[in-house]
Amino acid sequence: MTTKKIDMGMFKGIVCGSRHLSHAEFERDIRKTASGFKALGVEPGDCVGIFMRNDIPFLLASHAANHVGAYPVPINWHLAGEELTYILDDCAAKVLVIHADLYRGIEAAIPEGVTCVLVETHEDLRQAYGLGRDACTVPKGLINWDQWLESLPVLEQPPIEGPSSMLYTSGTTGHPKGVRRKPLDAQMAARLRDFRSRFFGCTPGARCAVPGPLYHSAPNSFSMQASRISDLLVIIPRFDAEDMLRQIQEYRLTAALMVPIMFIRMLKLSDEVRARYDLSTLEFIVHTAAPCPIDVKRRMIEWFGPVINEFYGSTESSAVVACNSEQALTKPGSVGTVVPEAEIRILDEQGNIQPPNTIGEIYTRFPLLNFTYNGNPQARAEIEKDGFITSGDVGYIDEDGFLFIADRVKDMVISGGVNIYPAEIESVLHSYPGIKDCAVFGIPDEEFGESIMAVVEAEAGNEICVGDVKTYLRQHLAGFKVPRMIEVGDKLPREDSGKIFKRRLRDKYWQQVDRKI
Template identity: 75%
Template sequence: MTTIDKSTFKGIVCGSRHLTHEEFRQTMLRAATGFRHLGIEPGDCIGIFLRNDIPFVAVNQAASYIGAYAVPINWHLAGEELSYILQDCGAKVLVIHADLWRGIRDDIPEGVQCLVVETHEDIRAAYGLSPGDCEVPSGMVSWDKWLASHEPTGEPPLQGPASMLYTSGTTGHPKGVRRIPLAADEAKQMLDFRSRVYGCAPGARCMVPGPLYHSAPNGYGVQASRISDLLVIVPRFDAEDTLRLIEEYKLTAAMMVPIMFIRLLKLPEQTRSRYDLSSLEFVIHAAAPCPADIKRKMIDWFGPVINEFYGSTESGAVVACNSEQALAKPGSVGTIVPEADVRILDEQGNIVPANTIGEIYSRFPINDFTYNGKPEARAEIDRDGYITSGDVGYMDEDGFLFIADRVKDMVISGGVNIYPAEIESVLHNYPGIKDCAVFGVPDDEFGESVMAVLEVENEDGVSINEVTVYLREHLAGFKVPRSIVIGENLPREDSGKIFKRRLRDHYWEKAGRKI
C-alpha cells in the first residue's frame, strides 16, 4: 500500500480517501457522460442531496461541464421541502446518499431518476450512522456502478452555469437563485475574483468544513477543486480535528463561519498549542455576523490571515475585509470590492450620507441572477439594478460598511438562514394555536437562536413538547425553535398583526446588541 505524504499531496481529500486531480477529473468526466445518457440537456437541473463528500463536487462540476445547473439542497430538509425544490426546478436526476434516501424516498417526485451514493465510512463515523442504512438499497441505481458503466466524455466542456441554490423569502417558499450564464471572459473574471476574495487560488491548499449545499462553501469548494493544489472536504466540523488537518496537510487556506471560530476558541490552551498552524495564509469567513472580540482573538491566534466578506446568495460577495482593516475598524465587514457597488438608501430610495443608517443595496453586474420561475420576486428586491437582502447598516466616512440590523425577520443561526414565516405557517396549522410569533433571540454559541411565542385558545390544551414533535415532523431540525413559550395578550399593531419587535427587543437589550 502506497503511503501518502499528506503535506505534499495534491488532489481532492475527504476523510481517508485521496484522489489525485487526474483521478477526480476522470470521475467527473464519467459522470458527464452518464448525465448525457440520462437525457440531461443544457439548462436542465441535477439535484444534489448529499453530505460533504467527493461525489458532491464531482456532480457539481459534471453538471457545469455539460451546461446544466447543479442544484445543491440542504440535506437536513424534510421530505416535503425536498419535494418542493425538485418540482420547482424540474430536476431530472437526484444524486443522494443512501441513508438520506431511506428517510425521504416517499417524497421524491415521480420521474426523478435517483443515483444513490453509498454513505462512506468516513461520513458514517462522523454522524454515528448505522452501516446497514448506508448501503445502496436493492433495486436502486448505485452511483459507483453507474459511474463505472460510462467512459469519460471526450466532448469539450460547455460554458456551464453556476450552481442554482435555493433561498427562502418572506413567504417561506424557497426560491432558486438562477445565475445568468457568463461569457468566457466573464467566467475568467469570476474565477480571478474568487481567487482574490475567497483565497482558493492556484497553488493554494484549501479546506472546506462548511456545508457544500450552502452558497459560499459551494462556490469555494467547486473553484478549489478545479484550480487549487488541494481541497480537503470535511464531512463534519470538529474543532480539534480542524487543527489536525491544517497541520497534517500544511493547509494554506480555509473557509469558515463565526461559530467555528467560537468552538475553536473554546478548546483548552493545551490543545490549541499542540498544533502547528504556521502554513495558514488566508482564512475567509462569512454567512453570519462575527463579534469583534472573537475576530480579534482569532487574529491573535492564527495571525493576520483572517478575512471576511459580506453578501448574500443573490448578490455574491460585494464587500470584503482583511485582518488589518478588521482591527482598525472593529465591527465593520469591510469595503466594496472593485467588481461591485453598494448603496445605502432611505425608504424613498435616496442615497443617505455617511454614518447614516439605511437599507443596503448592491450591484454585481457579472454575477446577476433571476429567481427560477419567479421574475416578479426578483423585481421586488430591485431598485435601479441594485438588490437588497433586507439588511440595514451604514457606510462610514472611510467607506467601511457596518451592519446595524435586518429589515426582514430572518434569523441567522450558526451561519444558516432561517425564515420565521415558514415556521409560523406550520404552527398555524396546529390545533389550539390562535396565533404565533417566531423570531431570533441572542445565543452565545450560534449568534441567534429561534424562539416562538404562542397565543393559544386554551393553555391546558397545548403541550409544548407535542408542538415540538409536530414541528420536527414538518420542518428540518435546525428550523425548530429552541425555545417555545405560551404568551398572553401579545402586543399587536393596529392592523391586528403581532408586534413582533416588541417581543424580540427586550432579549437583545439584555444582550447589549441588536444583531
C-alpha cells in the first residue's frame, strides 16, 4: 500500500481515508483474496457475504468473489439477528467478510458452517463513526484479514466471466429477496461496462468518488466499475458535506454518485465555506435512490454547473431512465427519458398501456441484465408482464416522453375509496419555508379506512405552525389530500441511502389494529 507523500490530484488507484492503493496493488490483492476464497472452498456459483462499512477490503472481496465465479453478497451492516441470519441462510454463504466491531455485535446470528474473515476496523472508520479501538481489533483465534491476505499467493488463474453482486431488496414487505443475475458472456459484459460508463460517468480516465453505502445497488455498481476502469476511485467512509467539497478539490474529482440528502446538506453550507473549494474539475455528478426536490436540483445546477444528472431504476432493472441538467430545468420534476438499452410501459390494473399523462404502474425491460430471485422464481414471475417488470412505482409519461414518478404502489393511500399519492403532498411540503424534510403516509381511520398523516422536520431555528402548513397545502392541493394530522418531529429516521424509513413512522399507528391497509 502506498505510504509515501503523493500528489493527491495526480494519484491513480483506490483511496479510502489515509490509505492509497495503486491499481497494480489493488489487482494483486484481488488475486490474493481470490486464492484465499478458493482455499476456503468457494466455488463457481457460491456466495460470499460482505458485512462491512465502506472500505477497500469490501471491494477486494467483491472482485475476488467474481474472479472465482462466485457471487459477492453485500449486506446492510445495520441489520441484526434474524435479518442477517435469513440472508446468510438464503444465499448459503460459504464465507462472510466482516468488520471486527460489527462481528462482536452479531456473532450469535451467523449460521454454523459460515467461515468468517474479520477485517480490523481501520482508524479511518473509527474516526468517522466514533468507535473505540478495542472493539475494532480482531479477536485472537479468528481469521485476521490482514494476516490472511499477507500469507496468500497471487492466483494466476484468469477470472471467470460470470456473476455480479447479488444484492438483497430492502424487505419492506416480508423477507428480503436476493436479486441473482444470470452470468454474462464477454460480449454482454463489455456492453454493460460501456452502458455504466455513460450513465455513471465512471469512464476510463475519470476520477470518481462514492460517498454512498457500498451495500446499496447503485453505489455498489458504480464502485465496482470505477475501481477497475477509471483512473481513481475515492471510497468515502461516511459522508460529510464540507469534507466532500475538500475531496473534490484535493483529488480533482470528475465524477461521483450521490443521493439528494447529500445535496441538501451541502446546500446548507455557508457561502463562505462553499467559496473555499475549487469544484471546476467536476464533469458528471449522478444521483439516484430517492426523489430530489425540484428547488434542490435547480440550486445544485446553479452551483456545480450543468453536471448534475439523474437516473431512475431499481436493483432488479438497473438504470432505465436518465435525465441531464438541461432536461431537469426544462421538465422540472421529471426523472428523464428512457435510455436506448431499455423499454418502459405505463400499465393500468388490467395490464393495458396507458396514454400520455395518465398515471399507472411503471413496467420496464432492460435486456442487458436478466435475473431471478434467489430460490424464489415465483416472486420474479409475480412482478412480470410480457417480459416487463415492475418495482412497484406508479407514474406517467408526458407527451414528450418524459417520465414522472407519482409514488410507490405500496405507499399509495386509499381514503374513502380515493387513491392519494403521498409523494405529491411531500412535493408541496418541501416548498414550504422552514421545512427541512417530510414524510406522508396513511394511518387507520374508522370512517375512511385510511387518512393522511404527515411528519415534518423543521430547519434549525425555525418553528413550524401546523395550522399555517395546512392553509398552505389547501392553496396548492385538493382538500381531500391535505393531511388530517401533521406532526412536527426533530429528526426523521433515514437509511444510509437517504431514503426515509416510513415504516418506522407508520407502524406505530397500525400496531393497535388488525389490518395493515
